[in-house]
Amino acid sequence: MTENELIWRIAGGSGDGIDSTSQNFAKALMRAGLHVFTHRHYPSRIRGGHTFVEVRASASNVRSRGDGYNFLLALGDSFARNPSEGSVYGNEELKPLSENLDDLREGGIIVYDEGLIDEEAAAELNLEERAEENGWHLYPMNLREMAREHGREVMRNTAGVGVTAALLDIDVSYFEELIRANMPEDIAETNITILNEAYDAVSEQEFTHDLRVPTGDHENEQALLSGSNAIAYAALDEGCRFISGYPMTPWTDVFTIMSQHLPKFGGVSEQVEDEIAAAALALGASHAGAKAMSGSSGGGFSLMSEPLGLAEMTETPIVLLEAMRAGPSTGMPTKPEQADLEHVLYTSQGDSCRVVFAPSNIRECYDQTRKAFEIAYEYHLPAIVVYDQKLQGELRNVDADFFDREPNPDPGTVLTEDELAEAAHHESGKFERYQHDSEKGVSPRSIPGQKGGRFLASGNEHSPTGHISEDPANRVAQMNRRLQKLDSVRSELDAAEESHQTVHGPEDADYGLLTWGSQQDTVFEAVDRLNEQGHSVKAMGVGDLMPYPVAEVTDFLESVEECLVVEMNATAQFRGLTQKELGRFGPKLSSLLKYNGNPFEPRDIVEGFETSIDGGDLPDETMKYVPAAGD
Amino acid sequence: MSAFSAIGEEEEIESEDFTPGTEPQPTWCPGCGDFGVLKALKQAMPEVGRSPEETLLVTGIGCSGKLSSYFESYGYHSIHGRSLPVARAAKLANPELEVIAAGGDGDGYGIGGNHFIHTARENHDMTYIVFNNEIFGLTKGQTSPTSPKGHKSKTQPHGSAKSPLRPLSLSLAAGSSYVARTAAVNPNQAKEIITEAIEHDGFAHVDFLTQCPTWNKDAKHYVPYTDVQDSDEYDFDVTDRREAGQMMYEVESKLYEGEVLTGRFYRDDPRPSYSEEKQAIGEMPDQPVAEQYFDEDHQWDRSYDELLDLHK
Incomplete structure (x- = not known):
């Protein structure tokens, strides 16, 4: 395990400012010269509940969440319900600390807010004992008190950042700049006072840990974006000037971004009565000449089935988004899954006649959304971009000039x-x-x-x-x-010059990993690790789901002895699609599946690969291994 | 000057311009009230002065949905119940088009009821004609949302236990700014009302009584009819919401007692249309979205220039 990286996890309740604090934290580290990547975990509720965001930062490119993490800032949940006898939820106030301990790496750092999590509570967790066993470094700090003393209690998160900065030796001026840019002056100054007070308070202590923030340098100017940002900006750059939608997590982000910016781009956004209407509106706008889009997540996309078929039949160009979350039905609204693949490919009566792309990262979100518009309008059919809760919300730095592209207002195949x-x-x-x-x-x-x-x-x-x-x-x-x-x-x-299929690893590798969508870059990190460990492995991430890239995937599968298909669903939908499209390779393809609401970590894939090669059971019950046909 | 040269072009418009060359003969049953809608609409178009190529007719599914096959214009024959969301978006994308939507009572008041409520609420500048024959025709005679209580059909063998939906009252409550009822048996009034509805700057809803001689009742069931504007018996102010509401309630009840009352029941002319409301708050451009793509001088903004600084 490398320690030339920081994986900082901030945990609290919804409403404790976890999201905004982590965004600023990631941006500060990006400005400081590091590569950053975030992973969000949150419940479907407005206030309280166990929420965390990880910010992974390293001097070299980071493209996935890591294995576990090494710094915990546990704010405690200020919106926790009071535990009563027999309550199933237990002591929620404590959860931002207690729920996160299992994933903390050996030698990791824990900062927690003593103001919310007192000695008694810490004792309940056997914190001291566990810290000793795992070599963790404990820094209990009264963040609540600091925030109250110099400002308001909600500013605990800023105090936590101040403590983090001191412990890791991060220049606080990066945070000060961001606070000033994002807040009204008086609130900003209060936060900056708290930031520095917290920094000074912990600086007085003796540090027992060695971990420091890595140092790095960017050659080019960087921008920090989410998948949703990249999709929305691609749509704007393709001349999309009409969006219609209905709120649903996690698709709402793109809808919100588009709605905020479309008016100044000369476009129209419509929030309507349901998703049937949303898709039908996009068709109406497109028929009348606009480049139009709509989208939803699983349940809402189900309602779009019939208008989607209408688009195929009337050959009305349209781009639809499907931001997957764990199903069936309402499922787990804020957790990622890739189980809507078959839904997106085949929903609506009759033979499908649509194009489906599954981007895997921020750059591909931008490129493939642009391509979806181009194709929809050139070929008069619906083009769908399917992504998931993971990709829509994760932030990653990209060279800013990646987005320095010409707009494309071409309405496609239209006669004068x-x-x-x-x-x-x-x-x-x-x-x-x-x-x-x-x-x-x-x-x-x-x-x-x-x-x-x-x-x-x-x-x-x-x-x-x-x-x-x-x-x-x-x-x-x-x-x-x-x-x-x-x-x-x-x-x-x-x-095309650039394929939507990406191959990673040594060309002559013996074994293959095949994946699609948001898991690609995590698989690629696992591939590097496996090769370092002496395995011979390469991977392909597939972006074109319909029409399927038969030639490219065939070449890849022919070049390896065996292939493990990695995806976040329980029934191996992508493996099924691959076999259907290629009509063979059944005995070569085994599956590694995860559907517990959490995306793969690189180590999951390493373990899954070893199981597929060596046999036996997976060490981790959160995943499922399905052997190849005949095995 | 529009990028679409049919829009606003000065030309002589005749009713016959709206008869298609390819399929001029409708497949509706002899004696069907749907012919009345087609005729009234064709006669109204020269009155309002819009040509086939600047008109978009969006229809749903059912006998009524075939209107777009027999009316020559740009047409969109959509899916069951969804004519309104298609139509209103076309209007938003190009407000210079004349947009008309049409469907039946099952289409508009049943499966598409949610869209009806919300389109009325938003007051899009468009016309919505509902062929109300109190039955599902094309699927062969099932009970519809406006079928009378006790109506027997194959799907309601013991008679419908439901009271019929009140389309005019619903329309008023939802926010339509023009509400009228006419009947196929009264072609002169039908033409006048359709003309008014198209000319109205807002959401104009016309509940059009269309007899279904095959499954329900023939034309004589809607005769005699009374035009409330021509009758001394009815005196109410069509611009007064309360009086209009009372009148609608009476009209809807009496239909099922055998008395056919038609006419204009509500109009709110001062109310701004949805596009006007959106433009007033800066949420809709002055230049129609659809025209931007054909305007060589249009300035296309880039996310890189406008938005990327937020992320640096």
């Missing part, structure tokens, strides 16, 4: 009025919007208000002019043409 005058028309004078023989399967499109372009878009099977038709020959021609668009998309993606 001059072209419409020349276009094939039915003898009645009607424009043939759904012409049978079209290049790449993409028939010509007009926009209401254009001269000479009127047509009927219908969810019924329809003739070239859009009129309802049940003629068998027309039916087959239209089905074939619509599905041909997917082949055309696949050809375009295969020919």
